[in-house]
Amino acid sequence: MSGMDAVVDVSNVCWARDIEPRSSLPQLGRLRRLTDAWRGLYGAETRMELVVDQSLRHKIPAGERHEFDRMCQSGELVNVPYADPVVLSMAGERGLKVVSRDKFIDLRRRYGWIEGAAERFYDWRGESGGLRFVPSGIVPVSGQVVSQAEEKKELIRDGLRDHKDVLGFVWKCVSRCAVSQLWPERILLWPAVDRETGTPLCPDRNCRRPLVNAGARKPSRQIVIARRDNEREIVRFPLEAGDCVEVGRGALTHGINLDGLGDHHREAVAAVSRHHLLLALDDRLVLSARDVGSSHGTELRRWGGRGLGEPRRLAAGEEVRLNRPDQLVLAGAVVLRVSGRRYSPDVVYPDCGDGGGASTAFAEPNR
Numbered sequence: 001m002s003g004m005d006a007v008v009d010v011s012n013v014c015w016a017r018d019i020e021p022r023s024s025l026p027q028l029g030r031l032r033r034l035t036d037a038w039r040g041l042y043g044a045e046t047r048m049e050l051v052v053d054q055s056l057r058h059k060i061p062a063g064e065r066h067e068f069d070r071m072c073q074s075g076e077l078v079n080v081p082y083a084d085p086v087v088l089s090m091a092g093e094r095g096l097k098v099v100s101r102d103k104f105i106d107l108r109r110r111y112g113w114i115e116g117a118a119e120r121f122y123d124w125r126g127e128s129g130g131l132r133f134v135p136s137g138i139v140p141v142s143g144q145v146v147s148q149a150e151e152k153k154e155l156i157r158d159g160l161r162d163h164k165d166v167l168g169f170v171w172k173c174v175s176r177c178a179v180s181q182l183w184p185e186r187i188l189l190w191p192a193v194d195r196e197t198g199t200p201l202c203p204d205r206n207c208r209r210p211l212v213n214a215g216a217r218k219p220s221r222q223i224v225i226a227r228r229d230n231e232r233e234i235v236r237f238p239l240e241a242g243d244c245v246e247v248g249r250g251a252l253t254h255g256i257n258l259d260g261l262g263d264h265h266r267e268a269v270a271a272v273s274r275h276h277l278l279l280a281l282d283d284r285l286v287l288s289a290r291d292v293g294s295s296h297g298t299e300l301r302r303w304g305g306r307g308l309g310e311p312r313r314l315a316a317g318e319e320v321r322l323n324r325p326d327q328l329v330l331a332g333a334v335v336l337r338v339s340g341r342r343y344s345p346d347v348v349y350p351d352c353g354d355g356g357g358a359s360t361a362f363a364e365p366n367r
Helices: 010-014 028-042 054-058 062-073 085-095 114-120 141-158 180-182
Strands: 006-009 048-053 079-080 096-097 121-128 130-134 169-172 212-216 220-227 231-239 245-250 256-257 279-280 287-291 300-301 321-322 327-330 334-339
Touching: 006 010, 006 028, 006 085, 010 054, 010 141, 028 048, 028 062, 028 130, 048 054, 048 085, 048 256, 062 079, 085 096, 085 287, 114 121, 121 334, 141 334, 180 279, 231 279
Parallel strands: 006 048, 006 096, 048 079, 096 121, 245 256
Antiparallel strands: 121 130, 169 212, 220 231, 220 334, 245 279, 279 287, 287 321, 300 327, 327 334
């Protein structure tokens, strides 16, 4: 295998207007020019995997569709519903270079190797003499930026982008499904939407009944708590303006009980104190946090221009304000941060058994 073998984001290339021919439509001929230029630099035997979104066929000029079909049938094109995950999986498994202008922000969490392999990602520049390849500029981004990109894709995928009236309210399910038992007053998951009528539906796939409007959505932030060892999300919950909640590992009256979320993360949260941290969101949506005297401490990591800085341990009772990219580390094992999502929570379901977990894991905040 050549050190410059690559996987190409075909749709990305075909839409590039700085590659001949000049046109507002995607052009399959641009792909041939790019692959010829790459092999001209790195050798005719350089292997190039070509991955394309299925939808491209309907957007290229009709005269190119026969060639598109031929390339798919011959295996020259890998034709998939959504190319980006396939491009990144191939690159990660085989050590290939990636030729694309996409920064893959929405997939940074899923493919954690991206930021540590920036030298493998290539962009191009269309010039009079042909094409020149340059680093695509992969840099670390904060969790908030990733969350925003994930949410944008989810809103499009779930049909919510065209139903802005749904986004301004909170909803509840009045059936006896798992969602209604876990969150009887207001569901933390974003509703499904009937694409024809725009009716908000229960996100539980086994329910899908119409939801009840529970009032206007107050300005809020979503708080994410995840494992530090593998970055797996434990839970996320909304904190509305004026809310004050405690985070710990006990049956808190007004707070988040990390020990009440089932067995999957029990080992990770074992060192968190029963009364560990107090969170408050003011009317300007500024988040503050105070260590309430935890046994194993809380560390603050501020976000700098190129990533998170060195941790600083908070003194017992010390209160700090968090900028949105900052993180707190509880007991060295659990990371707490503000999500960049505005609408869709993408909440992880806790193990709630017969529904009893709702009373301890998600106690209603003190307003």
